[in-house]
Amino acid sequence: xxxxxxxxxxVLLFIFVGSVPAEAETVTTxxxxxxxxxxxxxxxxxxxxxxxxxxxxxxLKELGYDIIPTGQYTYTxxxxxxxxQAAQGLKDDGVVTRPVWETLMFSEPGEVCLAETEGNNxxxxxxxxxxxxxxxxxxxxxxVVQKFPVAVGKSKTPTPLGEWRVVQKCLNWGSGFGTRWMGxxxxxxxxxxxxxxxxxxxxxxxxxxxxxxxxxxxEKLYPLIPMNTRVRIVDNGKMFPQNFKPVKLKKQxxxxxxxxxxxxLKELGxxxxxxxxxxxxxxxxxxxYFQVWHNIEPTxxxxxxxxxxxxxxx
Numbered sequence: 272x273x274x275x276x277x278x279x280x281x282v283l284l285f286i287f288v289g290s291v292p293a294e295a296e297t298v299t300t301x302x303x304x305x306x307x308x309x310x311x312x313x314x315x316x317x318x319x320x321x322x323x324x325x326x327x328x329x330x331l332k333e334l335g336y337d338i339i340p341t342g343q344y345t346y347t348x349x350x351x352x353x354x355x356q357a358a359q360g361l362k363d364d365g366v367v368t369r370p371v372w373e374t375l376m377f378s379e380p381g382e383v384c385l386a387e388t389e390g391n392n393x394x395x396x397x398x399x400x401x402x403x404x405x406x407x408x409x410x411x412x413x414x415v416v417q418k419f420p421v422a423v424g425k426s427k428t429p430t431p432l433g434e435w436r437v438v439q440k441c442l443n444w445g446s447g448f449g450t451r452w453m454g455x456x457x458x459x460x461x462x463x464x465x466x467x468x469x470x471x472x473x474x475x476x477x478x479x480x481x482x483x484x485x486x487x488x489x490e491k492l493y494p495l496i497p498m499n500t501r502v503r504i505v506d507n508g509k510m511f512p513q514n515f516k517p518v519k520l521k522k523q524x525x526x527x528x529x530x531x532x533x534x535x536l537k538e539l540g541x542x543x544x545x546x547x548x549x550x551x552x553x554x555x556x557x558x559x560y561f562q563v564w565h566n567i568e569p570t571x572x573x574x575x576x577x578x579x580x581x582x583x584x585x
Contacts (some may be wrong), residue, residue, distance in 0.1 A: 304344075306428065307480045308460040312344050312352075312367035319344040322447040322479070326461070327367060329444040330375055331355060342446060376439065376454065376461065396500045398437075398464075400482055402430050403507035405474050407464070407482065409492065419492065421464075422472045422483035430480050431457050432510045433530040434545035435502045439463070440493065451489040455502055458525040458548050464502075465489060501545075510534040510546060517584050520573040524550045532573055535581050536561060 304310050304321040312319055312327060320343045328340035331351055338351045349365035356363040359374050367375075397410040402423040409416040424430035439454030449466015466486040467473070473485055482504075484492070506512065511531050518528050525548050533546035536557050543557040555571040562569040565580045578584045 305479045306460075307462055309369040309372045314344060314346055314349040314365060324348070325446040326444065326448065327352075327375070329446075329448070330441075333441060334375075340445060372461065396496065398496070398500060398502045400430070400464075400502065400504045401506070401508065402432070402476075402504065405476075407484065407492075409495065416495070417491070419484055419488045420474045422467070422475050422477045424478050424480040425476050428479040429527075430478070430482060430504060431460075431462055431527060431530070431548070432504050432506055433457070433527075433534075433548050435462075435504065435547065437464075437496055437498060437500045437502060440496070440498065449484075449486045449489060451486075451493040453493065453496060456547070459527075464492075511583075515583060517575060517578045520550055522550050522552075522555045522571060529554070531583070532558075532581075535583055539581065 302315070302317050302319050304312065304319050304323045306323060310323055312324060322342070324344045325340050325342040327344075328338055328342070328348060328351075331338050332340060334355070336351050336354065338347065341348075352367055352371070353363040353365045355361075355375065356365075356371065361371060361374065395412050397413075399408045399410065400406070400421065400423070401408075405421055405423055407419045407421045409418075435455040435457060437453045438456045439452070441452040441454075443450055444452050444465070445468075447468055449468060452463050452465045454461070454463040460480065462480050462482075464482045464484065466489040467483040469477070469483070470485055472478070472483060477483070504510075511534055515531060520529060520532055527548065529550045530546045530548045532550075533543075533548075533554055536543070536554075537546065539561065541557045541561055543553040558573055558577065559569040559571045561567075561581070562571075562577060567576055567580060575584065
């Protein structure tokens with residue numbers, strides 16, 4: 272009887288131990304970070320992991336630092352960030368904040384990454400991306416050159432509408448960025464046109480705001496695009512949403528609402544520059560001009576009275 276009981280216990284223990292995954296002791300909990308709005312990165316437990324971390328590591332590698340991209344913000348990643356910060360005269364604490372991101376993305380380019388430069392040959396090229404149809408169209412001198420299917424941002428992380436420029440070109444970041452990257456000068460985050468390791472997502476709303484292309488397509492597009500090429504991103508041909516919610520705007524602000532304002536000013540015949548999401552001197556001057564034109568106190572700030580006069584709200 273005792274022998275039978277002992278045998279049953281052994282069988283049960285064997286079954287229990289056998290059901291536990293062999294790698295259970297080595298599993299590390301992580302927090303995903305895939306956002307593009309200059310997220311803060313640092314060494315933490317659980318580890319920070321995701322496409323944003325991969326982007327950081329890939330960029331450090333391009334700049335010549337001894338790091339292998341893993342997509343996890345480990346001690347090694349933090350130490351490499353500290354070396355970069357020290358070299359750039361930044362506080363070397365291993366914490367990636369917005370100033371660190373901005374310095375990192377536009378530091379002295381390496382052989383495989385070109386940063387923003389002056390140029391005159393970009394005027395003939397134009398990229399138009401329509402998030403409604405998920406298509407990218409390349410124009411040269413107003414003539415269609417090629418069209419490509421793309422994936423764009425999900426509803427919670429939309430692709431930024433506006434008039435941008437290509438200010439960075441890089442090769443082979445890998446992971447979710449595929450074989451080519453073309454960065455845009457969006458003021459509130461890191462957005463670009465790039466390849467992907469998820470070809471099944473093309474034609475859908477799937478990204479965290481960037482524009483994904485098949486690797487074969489982005490490789491065709493990349494050599495045709497000079498630095499400073501114009502990029503218009505629209506929604507069904509328009510740059511203004513149906514569900515617009517007014518927010519008070521003034522000089523030195525930036526964001527998607529500034530794009531809507533700038534685009535509306537253009538529609539009303541007030542020409543100044545691109546709808547680039549930056550509320551600078553020219554946008555302030557355009558607002559003042561519109562306010563004087565409509566007998567509104569010319570403060571240069573956009574409140575409900577100004578929005579209403581522009582027909583942006585009822």
